[in-house]
Amino acid sequence: MTGDDDELRGPAPRERNAQSMIEQQPNPDRPRNSAALDEARLRQQAIGVRLRQMFDDVVNEPVPDEFLDILRKADKRSSENG
């Protein structure tokens, strides 16, 4: 699978380096594209922030006592058996 993951991040690092060594001026085609890319990147970041928050909301909930109770019972059982 090739990196379709990278398509919003502009050229690959090697390409970027080569480009900056050849010409210091930004590519004339870049500004319009890069504004669109920045916008897309911002939106993806926003989705990422929300996604993490959704997950972390549950992580930060207090753990129901039941979890620790059943683990404690199993631990007790195994030390009696062992």
Add this chain to the structure above:
Amino acid sequence: MVYDGSKHADRNPADDKAFKDELVALIPHLRAFARTLAGEPAAADDLAQDAMMKAWDARASFQMGTNMKAWTFMILRNQFYSEKRRSWRQTQLDQEAAERTLVAVDDPEAPVALDELRLGLGMLPPEQREALILVGAGGFAYEEAAEICNCAVGTVKSRVSRARRALHAILDDGAYDRDGGAAGDAMRAILADAERLSTAR
């Protein structure tokens, strides 16, 4: 669940203690992952408890110092899908419920953007949703997510990438299944919330 004590007869109590401490610390994460799979909070907690006990029973096969989070997530995921296979019909219903209440929170004040995100996630194919959640929310590297999902790293990368693009499009177009709400409202709400969150932290 049948407990086979003989397997652990020669276990060092200190090893069990260390294992248990690490497992306890992972419970909140197991609950969060279970919620994304099972949706409904009570069913998700049952799943997380089963996974926790499976991990405890299999502790002799876990090598301390390796990634217990990825290991327990893999157990939880396997548990979820094997239960699904056992009761296919029930799962059809569960899946619908999951897509309605994906990572439900009991908070009527929860920002609207989260509801839109949940609805959007519910529209993704399960394997894309799962990959995006593991990498985008669970904090796993692609390699770890691949191990958890038992697939190639490239497959995970491609699923995450497709999930991101699809979710972006769903939220941008307001294509999620909800009455009212003009196109782009969901994305605007998410952008505003993200901005608020990043300045608050």
